[in-house]
Each structure stands twice: as structure tokens, then as C-alpha cells.
Amino acid sequence: MCGINGIIFKKNDVDISKIKMMNSMLHHRGPDKSGFLKHKNILLGHTRLSIIDLTKNGYQPMSNNGRHWIIYNGEIYNYKEIKKELINKNYKFYSETDTEVILTAFIEWGAKCFEKFNGEWSLAILDTVNNDLIISRDGIGYKPCYIYEDDKYFAFSSELKSFYSINSSLEIDKANFGIASESLFYSSKTIFKNIEHLTQGRFIKYNINSNKKTITRWDFPLNNLPKISVNYKENVENYFSLLHEATKIRLNSDVKIGTSLSGGLDSSAIFSLLNVINSKSKSNDKLDLNPIIMNYKGMRSKNEAIELAKKYNKKFLIIEDQDEKIESTKKILAKLETAEEFFMQYNLYKNQKDRGLKISIDGHGSDEFLGYPNFFPELSVDTYNNLIQLNNAVETFGGQNTNTKFKKLFGIGTNLSKIIDFKTNVNSLNYFSNYIEADPYDSSYQIINDDLENLKYFSYSLNFTYLISYCGWFQFFLNKWDRASMSNSIEVRMPFLDNNVRLFGLALNSEHKIRNSMSKSILRDAFSKHLPKSIIEQKFKQGLSQHRFDINSLKYKEYLKLIIEEKNFKENNTWDVKKIKKDFDQNLNINKIWRLGKYYLMIEGFKDNYNSITINNDQENQLNNLTKL
Incomplete structure (x- = not known):
């Protein structure tokens, strides 16, 4: 996976230094090569993390006909099948990359090609004849793509910080600043004015002559749900088969692959699959199955992780979590592009990089589809609603004896609540309302609005x-894993995100997710032969949590005091400095002030990064027209 950038100059003359600067700010996403393309008033930039076909044939921007050019961040795992289909249509290929397959697929099928891809991506394809730019994002939104637009520029990038190359004084949007981070993702917003996410499963078409822009949805998960058996045993077998195949196709690589292991159900399932697949197939010399185990305060599954590693005769490496040096906070927050303290996640992949890995295959992504414990109340609503509806039917159509029997059987009284309707309320409380004059948050558009009519016909x-x-x-969480890994030049592949696996999980009835009083029943039963009982019967859920500074300790309070006394903090017109200082001195709202301080550190880190960049002036030499190689 890599980094992509693009700038359309609406009014100004084209400034090549801006795309070079954007590329330089994404060097961590693609440390192997960088390059750019200029066509009329558009610049496309790319930084490459070499994964497949390590030769110069994989350089980007890439073209195989001189007309269409692509920059791409991601992996398409079924690209070999698509390549065979295109070869049968008499297309010629010049590289072994999935990038060229994507480009050729677009030339053949247009935007319909996105429906064929099984993988994750953000990409841009430029047609230099029609002068149309297509920017596309995968259906689940794993690979980031931010859009910046004002009266001078239309730009896009894999990360927020790159836009400092266009506008070194990005303005905070007071309506969004202070809204919960995950709430902003429900409507593809950010804390900055003029910057939004390209919503997952959509593509932008932008004509560089007319500056006309359209956004089109290409992914419709509700229309592609698989048929689910009423037989639980069949579903268990089908789920294992799907996850097995999803893991297997993620092993294609020309660089070293590793993994991590927490001892929890999800990571253990993927770890066991990797070992099963590797033992039954030709040995993969790129695959290192000696896992990293991250040990941290309060970890409850360390022993299980060690037990599983020993079961498969693997040498594990235990990494002890350590308190970050407080001086590193600004640097790490700027890399993660969030005020959340996802430092353990960052350190996990830093250690993967130190081991010489470029890819980590991990067990993220099952909670949302198979039932996270916090979601049990919502997943049980169907059972409750069915009971209410049955009771109403019994009262209408049943006799007195049936009515009495029904109420006695379920312990139902006479005063029953009404059916619970599905609602999509998003938390729009502004956490910083004490310190900023916030404009009203516009929650009128939520991504789910596009599907509400269709969702009426599905269960709660x-x-x-x-x-x-x-x-x-x-x-929001995928964004976390992308930044934590790509900050360290590590590509994370997640079998649970496979198109077929996640759609199966979405379609699966809750009764097959929570069974015999256990969460993720289908996953437990699918791996009952591959995992020890200590993991299969695990009755707690634990993932890598946020690092938590003890902001009430003297050490960290002194650090926070230094922050709010900095010249740039005092001169920032976004917040009320006097009110913050007064509350701090009175020991009030310390957690709020600390969170605001972290946003300040993140933004200052962006600026430091921008000011420290030395432009690589050799970037233009990396343009890749495959037909001329």
C-alpha cells in the first residue's frame, strides 16, 4: 500500500513544488519510490511501498497505453483472476502488478470494474483525452481518501497533513471541532474547513476543463447479501471456508509477511489459519509466522497467546508496552492524525517494521459483523420485538387459555412496552462547548440516509x-489501523474485511452470532478443532486499548500547563484561552482541556512536519509509461 496525492489548479498556474511537497509528506506511506504526473492543470503524485513486482515496472503514476494514468493505494486480492479474464480479451500486460490490472480493467469496463474487485483501495485514474479524473474508494472504507476544495484548488490525499502543502494555514471548522471523532465519520466530515472524506463505496468524476464534479455510488452491500442457511452447522462450515479463502488470497507477496497475536479469539483464528494453510501448501519463504505478542497493563490473554504459539511450534516475541515519553506526544499524534491515544497500536507496527516486515496479516474487523459485547442490547431487539408482536397476535386471535398460557410461559405482565423502532441518532454534543463559540453541528446528512428506505425491509x-x-x-477504527501501520510503512491485511466474509457476517442472523450464551458463536465453533479450549471458551473481550496518560498526575499537568502557555496556543482564535487558563488553574475540566491540547499538538505536529520537509527534486524521473520500457 502506498500514498496518493492530486491537485487540480482551478485558477492559479500549476506549481509542481506543491505535489512534490505532498509526496514528501507521505514518504512514510511509500518510502521506496515517489513520482508525479503533470497534465494541463492537474498534478498526480504517488509514494510507493513496494509489495508486488518490486521492479521499476511497478512505479507510479503508471500507464500502459499513454492515455490513461493511475495512482493507487491498496491491494486487490483477486487481481490474478481478473487479469486472466482480460488476457482472454486480448489485453497485453507489461508488469506483474495489481495496479496494471486495475488500470486495464477500468479501460475495459469503466467504473463497473470496481464491482469486480475484492480488496481495499483508494485510487485515481486520469483520462488525458477526455480530461476526466476518476477518484474511487473501496466499499468498506479501509484505505483513506480526503478531499480538499476551495475556489483555487480541488485536491485529494491519503492523509490530512498533506494539504498543508496547498494551504499552510488550514482552518478548524468550529461546527465539527469538539464533536466525537466517530460521529464525524458517520457523515464523512473532518475537523477542518474545506476537507471531507470521499465516502466509502463512491467515486468522483471530475472534468479538469469545466471543473464539473459528480459523485456516484458504486457499492450497494444490501443488494449483494448472500443466501444464509437456516442450518447452523452449514453456516459454521461456510464461514470457515470463506475465512480460509480470504486468508489464503492475502498471502500473495514479494516481500516479507508477519503477524501479531493477542490470544483473543479473532487474532487466534487468523493465526491458526495462517499455520494451517502454510502446512498444507508449498512452503512460503516470505511468510514469518513467529508472532509478536504485545504485553500491556491489564492484558488478560497473554498466556493464551503463548499457548497457541507453542501449539504451532512458533517462536514468539513479547513486546512490553511502555509509557511514551511525553515529549513524543506531538510527533505521534501528528502521525496518527487523531487526538485519540492509539500509541500501543502505533508501537505494535513499529516493532513489526523493526523485524524487517512489510506486511502484517491480522485479526481486526470481526467485532462489527459478528457481535461485539457492547452491541448485545441492539442485537437482541429483534427477539424482544418478536415477543411483543406475538403477544399482540395472541391477544387478537387467541382465546383466554392461549393468552394466559403465553403470558405465563414468558413471564409477561399486562403493561408491555411498544415495539422498538430503529433510529440513527448520532452523538452531536460538542465536547468543547465550554471553550469555543461553536456553530451548530449539521447532522442532517448521514451516510446511512442513502439506505434508509431499503433498510425498512430488514431486521433491526x-x-x-x-x-x-x-x-x-x-x-473510524479502520482509520486508526491505517495510520498506526502506515506511519511505520507496514501494510495490514485483514481477512475479516474480505468482501465475501463481511457480507456473510452482515446477513447472518443474530441467533447464529450469539448462541449457547456465548458471543461470536459461529467463529468459536468454526475453529473448535484448531484452537485450544482456553481460547474457544474465553468469556471476555479484550483488544489493544488506548494508551491513557494520567493527566491528573503532577508530571502531565505540568506538561499541559506548558502547552496552554505556548505562544501559538494563546494566539489561536479557535478557543477561549482565558477561560481555559482559568479552569486549569482551578483544576476544572482537566480532561477536556487535555483533549483540546492534544488536537493542538496534532496540528502543530502537522506544521512541524511541513516545515521540516526537503523536497525530492528527482521525483519526476519516476513516471512510468509501461509501453516505453
């Missing part, structure tokens, strides 16, 4: 699962 549990998995919540 599917409505809820769809909301959290496709419409914002999950995308």
Missing part, C-alpha cells in the same frame, strides 16, 4: 449492524 439487528459496519463507526 441487520439495520444496526449495517449502521456500525458500513456507515461511520467501523470506518
Whole structure:
């Protein structure tokens, strides 16, 4: 996976230094090569993390006909099948990359090609004859794509910080600043004015002559749900088969692959699959199955992780979580592009990089589809609603004896609540309202709005699962894993995100997710032969949590005091400095002030990064027209 950038100059003369600067700010996403393309008033930039076909044939921007050019961040795992289909249509290929397959597929099928891809991506394809730019994002939104637009520029990038190359004084949007991070993802918003996410499952078509822009949806998960058996045993077998195949196709690589292991159900399932696949197939010399185990305060599954590693005769490496040096906070927050303290996630992939890995195959992504414990109330609503509806039917059509029997059987009284209707309320409370004059938050558009009419015909549990998995919540967490890994030049592949696996999980009835009083029943039963009982019967859920600074300790309070006394903090017109200082001195709202301080550090980190960049002036030499090689 890589980094992509693009700038359309609406009014100004084209400034090549801006795309070079954007590329330089994404060097961590693609440290192997960088390049750019200029066509009329558009610049396309790319930084490459070499994964497949390590030769110069994989350089980007790439063309195989001189007309269409692509920059791409992601992996398409079924690209070999698509390549065979295109060869049968008499297309010629010049590289072994999935990038060229994507480009050729677009030339053949247009935007319909996105429906064929099984993978994750953000990409841009430029037609230099029609002068149309297509920017596309995968259906689940794993690979980021931010859009910046004002009266001078239309631009896009894999990360927020790159836009400092266009506008070194990005302005905070007071309506969004202070809204919960995950809430912003429900409507593809950010804390900055003029910057939004390209919503997952959509593509932009932009004509560089007319500056006309359209956004089209290409992914419709509710229209592609698989048929689910009423037989639980069949579903268990089908789920294992789907996850097995999803893991297998993610092993294609020309660089070293590793994994991590927490001892929890999800990571253990993927770890066991990797070992099963590797033992039954030709040995993969790129695959290192000696896992990293991240040990941290309060970890409850360390022993299980060690037990599983020993079961498969693997040498594990235990990494002890350590308190970050407080001086590193600004740097790490700027890399993660969030005020959330996802430092353990960052350190996990830093250690993967130190081991010489470029890819980590991990067990993220099952919670939203198979039932996270916090979601149990919502997943049980169908059962409750069915009981209410049956009771109403009994009262209408049943006799007195039937009515009495029904109420006695279920312990139902006379005063029953009404059926619970599905609602999509998003938390729009502004956490910083004490310190900023916030404009009203516009929550009128939510991603799920596009599907509300269709969702009426599905169960409450599917409505809820769809909301959290496709419409914002999950995308917030995917963003976390992307930044934590790509900050360290590590590509993370997640079998649970496979198109077929996640659609199966979305369609699956809650009764097959929560069974015999256990969560994720289908996953437990699918791996009962591959995992020890200590993991299969695990009755707690634990993932890598946020690092938590003890902001009430003297050490960190002193650090926070230094922050609010900085010149740039005092001169920032976004917040009321006097009110913040007064509350801090009175020991009030310390957590709020600390969170605001972290946003300040993140933004200052962006500026530091921008000011420290030295432009690579050799970038133009990396343009890749395959037909001329």
C-alpha cells in the first residue's frame, strides 16, 4: 500500500513544488519510490511501498497505453483472476502488478470494474483525452481518501497533513471541532474547513476543463447479501471456508509477511489459519509466522497467546508496552492524525517494521459483523420485538387459555412496552462547548440516509449492524489501523474485511452470532478443532486499548500547563484561552482541556512536519509509461 496525492489548479498556474511537497509528506506511506504526473492543470503524485513486482515496472503514476494514468493505494486480492479474464480479451500486460490490472480493467469496463474487485483501495485514474479524473474508494472504507476544495484548488490525499502543502494555514471548522471523532465519520466530515472524506463505496468524476464534479455510488452491500442457511452447522462450515479463502488470497507477496497475536479469539483464528494453510501448501519463504505478542497493563490473554504459539511450534516475541515519553506526544499524534491515544497500536507496527516486515496479516474487523459485547442490547431487539408482536397476535386471535398460557410461559405482565423502532441518532454534543463559540453541528446528512428506505425491509439487528459496519463507526477504527501501520510503512491485511466474509457476517442472523450464551458463536465453533479450549471458551473481550496518560498526575499537568502557555496556543482564535487558563488553574475540566491540547499538538505536529520537509527534486524521473520500457 502506498500514498496518493492530486491537485487540480482551478485558477492559479500549476506549481509542481506543491505535489512534490505532498509526496514528501507521505514518504512514510511509500518510502521506496515517489513520482508525479503533470497534465494541463492537474498534478498526480504517488509514494510507493513496494509489495508486488518490486521492479521499476511497478512505479507510479503508471500507464500502459499513454492515455490513461493511475495512482493507487491498496491491494486487490483477486487481481490474478481478473487479469486472466482480460488476457482472454486480448489485453497485453507489461508488469506483474495489481495496479496494471486495475488500470486495464477500468479501460475495459469503466467504473463497473470496481464491482469486480475484492480488496481495499483508494485510487485515481486520469483520462488525458477526455480530461476526466476518476477518484474511487473501496466499499468498506479501509484505505483513506480526503478531499480538499476551495475556489483555487480541488485536491485529494491519503492523509490530512498533506494539504498543508496547498494551504499552510488550514482552518478548524468550529461546527465539527469538539464533536466525537466517530460521529464525524458517520457523515464523512473532518475537523477542518474545506476537507471531507470521499465516502466509502463512491467515486468522483471530475472534468479538469469545466471543473464539473459528480459523485456516484458504486457499492450497494444490501443488494449483494448472500443466501444464509437456516442450518447452523452449514453456516459454521461456510464461514470457515470463506475465512480460509480470504486468508489464503492475502498471502500473495514479494516481500516479507508477519503477524501479531493477542490470544483473543479473532487474532487466534487468523493465526491458526495462517499455520494451517502454510502446512498444507508449498512452503512460503516470505511468510514469518513467529508472532509478536504485545504485553500491556491489564492484558488478560497473554498466556493464551503463548499457548497457541507453542501449539504451532512458533517462536514468539513479547513486546512490553511502555509509557511514551511525553515529549513524543506531538510527533505521534501528528502521525496518527487523531487526538485519540492509539500509541500501543502505533508501537505494535513499529516493532513489526523493526523485524524487517512489510506486511502484517491480522485479526481486526470481526467485532462489527459478528457481535461485539457492547452491541448485545441492539442485537437482541429483534427477539424482544418478536415477543411483543406475538403477544399482540395472541391477544387478537387467541382465546383466554392461549393468552394466559403465553403470558405465563414468558413471564409477561399486562403493561408491555411498544415495539422498538430503529433510529440513527448520532452523538452531536460538542465536547468543547465550554471553550469555543461553536456553530451548530449539521447532522442532517448521514451516510446511512442513502439506505434508509431499503433498510425498512430488514431486521433491526441487520439495520444496526449495517449502521456500525458500513456507515461511520467501523470506518473510524479502520482509520486508526491505517495510520498506526502506515506511519511505520507496514501494510495490514485483514481477512475479516474480505468482501465475501463481511457480507456473510452482515446477513447472518443474530441467533447464529450469539448462541449457547456465548458471543461470536459461529467463529468459536468454526475453529473448535484448531484452537485450544482456553481460547474457544474465553468469556471476555479484550483488544489493544488506548494508551491513557494520567493527566491528573503532577508530571502531565505540568506538561499541559506548558502547552496552554505556548505562544501559538494563546494566539489561536479557535478557543477561549482565558477561560481555559482559568479552569486549569482551578483544576476544572482537566480532561477536556487535555483533549483540546492534544488536537493542538496534532496540528502543530502537522506544521512541524511541513516545515521540516526537503523536497525530492528527482521525483519526476519516476513516471512510468509501461509501453516505453
